[in-house]
Amino acid sequence: MALTPDSLFALANPVALLGWALLVLAPRWRVTRWLVLSGAWPLLLAVAYALLIGGHYLGAHATEGGFNSLAEVALLFRNPWALLAGWVHYLCFDLSVGIWESLDARRRGVPHLLLVPCLLLTFLFGPVGLLLYAVVRRFYAAPATAAATPLSASL
Numbered sequence: 001m002a003l004t005p006d007s008l009f010a011l012a013n014p015v016a017l018l019g020w021a022l023l024v025l026a027p028r029w030r031v032t033r034w035l036v037l038s039g040a041w042p043l044l045l046a047v048a049y050a051l052l053i054g055g056h057y058l059g060a061h062a063t064e065g066g067f068n069s070l071a072e073v074a075l076l077f078r079n080p081w082a083l084l085a086g087w088v089h090y091l092c093f094d095l096s097v098g099i100w101e102s103l104d105a106r107r108r109g110v111p112h113l114l115l116v117p118c119l120l121l122t123f124l125f126g127p128v129g130l131l132l133y134a135v136v137r138r139f140y141a142a143p144a145t146a147a148a149t150p151l152s153a154s155l
Contacts (some may be wrong), residue, residue, distance in 0.1 A: 005080035005081055005083065006080075007008065008048075008052075008084055008096075009084055012045070012048060012084075012087065012091055013091070015041075015044065015045065015091075016045065016091040016092075017092075018041075019035070019036045019041040019042070019085045019095050019098075020095065020098060020123045022035065022036050023036055023037075023098050023099070023102050023119055024116055024119050024120065027112060035066045036099060037095065037099055037102065037103060039096070039099065042092045042093075042095045042096045042099065045088055045091050045092035045100045046092050048088050048092075049089050049092055051083055052081060052082075052084055052085035052088060053055070053082075053085045053089075055081065056081050057084060058063050059081070061079045061081070063083070064076060064078070064079060064082075065077070065078070065079070065082065068133065079093060081102060081138065084140040085142075090126070093126075094122055094123060094126050097122055097126070097129075097130055098119050098122050098123065098129075101115065101118055101119060101122065101129075101130070102115065102119070103134045104133075104137060105118075105133075105136075105140075106142065107138070107142065107143060108137060108140035108142055108143070109140055109143075110136060110137060110140045111153055112145075114136055115133070117129075117132065118130075118133035118136060
């Protein structure tokens with residue numbers, strides 16, 4: 001199989017989807033903790049992103065496009081390799097947000113059934129899921145940490 005933007009796109013999506021499936025369907029499974037909640041899964045995507053974006057800026061299309069205007073961003077993403085790097089960037093960061101939501105929800109005692117819609121929206125629409133989780137977490141106080149507890153209260 002040749003490494004093309006299309007073939008790597010077809011590989012990156014199931015990798016990310018597996019991480020999301022583990023977060024939603026098996027949040028407390030040892031494999032989920034080891035692969036996803038540890039951050040290993042998004043780091044795998046981060047490595048792919050680093051290779052893709054590094055390859056773009058070291059390649060023949062390095063001077064095409066940029067981030068100074070919407071027109072430059074559009075020109076940058078006309079290159080399929082840069083577009084793939086952008087997509088992997090989304091996959092990596094959205095999964096990282098989903099992991100944070102899962103860990104924060106566990107710490108606050110948010111029921112998993114309330115977390116699932118937030119995770120699904122974060123997977124599909126990124127910031128919309130984060131926004132929903134921000135609303136949900138307001139109803140669940142964070143447990144006090146030892147550092148936040150006054151010394152006199154712990155005696």
